[in-house]
Amino acid sequence: MKIELYPGGSLVSGGEVQMKLVLDGVADIAEIPLPYTPGRVSGLDVFELPNMAQSNSDGALASIALIDQGLIGGMGDLIALGMLQSGPYYIHTKDEIGSLDDLRGKKLRVSGQTQAQIVSRLGAVPVSNIPATAMAENVSRGLIDGALVDTGNLYNFGVGDLLTYHVTNLPLGSFAVLFGLSKAKYDTLPPESQDAIDSVKGDWYTTVLGGNMDKQTQDVVARLEASEVHHFVTLSDDDLARADRVLSQVTEKWVAKAPENAAILEAARTALGQ
Numbered sequence: 001m002k003i004e005l006y007p008g009g010s011l012v013s014g015g016e017v018q019m020k021l022v023l024d025g026v027a028d029i030a031e032i033p034l035p036y037t038p039g040r041v042s043g044l045d046v047f048e049l050p051n052m053a054q055s056n057s058d059g060a061l062a063s064i065a066l067i068d069q070g071l072i073g074g075m076g077d078l079i080a081l082g083m084l085q086s087g088p089y090y091i092h093t094k095d096e097i098g099s100l101d102d103l104r105g106k107k108l109r110v111s112g113q114t115q116a117q118i119v120s121r122l123g124a125v126p127v128s129n130i131p132a133t134a135m136a137e138n139v140s141r142g143l144i145d146g147a148l149v150d151t152g153n154l155y156n157f158g159v160g161d162l163l164t165y166h167v168t169n170l171p172l173g174s175f176a177v178l179f180g181l182s183k184a185k186y187d188t189l190p191p192e193s194q195d196a197i198d199s200v201k202g203d204w205y206t207t208v209l210g211g212n213m214d215k216q217t218q219d220v221v222a223r224l225e226a227s228e229v230h231h232f233v234t235l236s237d238d239d240l241a242r243a244d245r246v247l248s249q250v251t252e253k254w255v256a257k258a259p260e261n262a263a264i265l266e267a268a269r270t271a272l273g274q
Helices: 015-023 044-048 056-068 113-121 132-140 183-188 191-200 203-225 237-256 261-271
Strands: 029-033 078-086 089-093 107-109 125-127 146-150 165-167 175-182 231-233
Touching (some): 015 029, 044 056, 044 261, 056 078, 056 203, 078 183, 078 191, 113 125, 113 237, 132 146, 175 183
Antiparallel strands (some): 029 175
């Protein structure tokens, strides 16, 4: 079996078109950022909720578990080779913060409705429609005070040396990326090719992806720790209890969106060992 790669969007660029590429047969496999096509695959947005996954690996493997259990909608024409749950997202700011009260009125870049709800509940001001690649410019121009970012991508997005205060103990959701294979294409493959795919898809593929992302996060944390300008913020127990109270409303709102969401949330927490 031969796989021809088109890296860096060289076939067609843009996260919002990757799902369509696979479904239209333009590509057989794509790295699909699911929040860019909301509603097409349902249920995996449970991991966007606060206080869920604690690392890339546990969120991604829990996602595969939910897919295998048949709890995730919209997967009928796709095969999940593997998953990433980029995250968890944390609050990173350019100015000093030490408590939830310090977030009041601060403008934080967010991605998607769930993050916007989270930031609003915490007393900050969510700012949407800023691409990740434009975060650094917006911080430098004073248009935002910080962002919800997964720590491993701080330097990839150019804000590693601009945002110097990092909350470490309030995980605020993850960003799902599906490595999806067209089921129509899979069905045309000879048995030996299908066997080869079956031998690596799911847990193995996802474990490798998650391990690489977790290593990237560890490397970034070590780089921040080695710098004298970066500060790690541990919120107090009182602040965490307060955050739990206000953020539970975000979870409750998500559960109420669809009749199956309560079961999906329970299954996700079970898969995460919660």
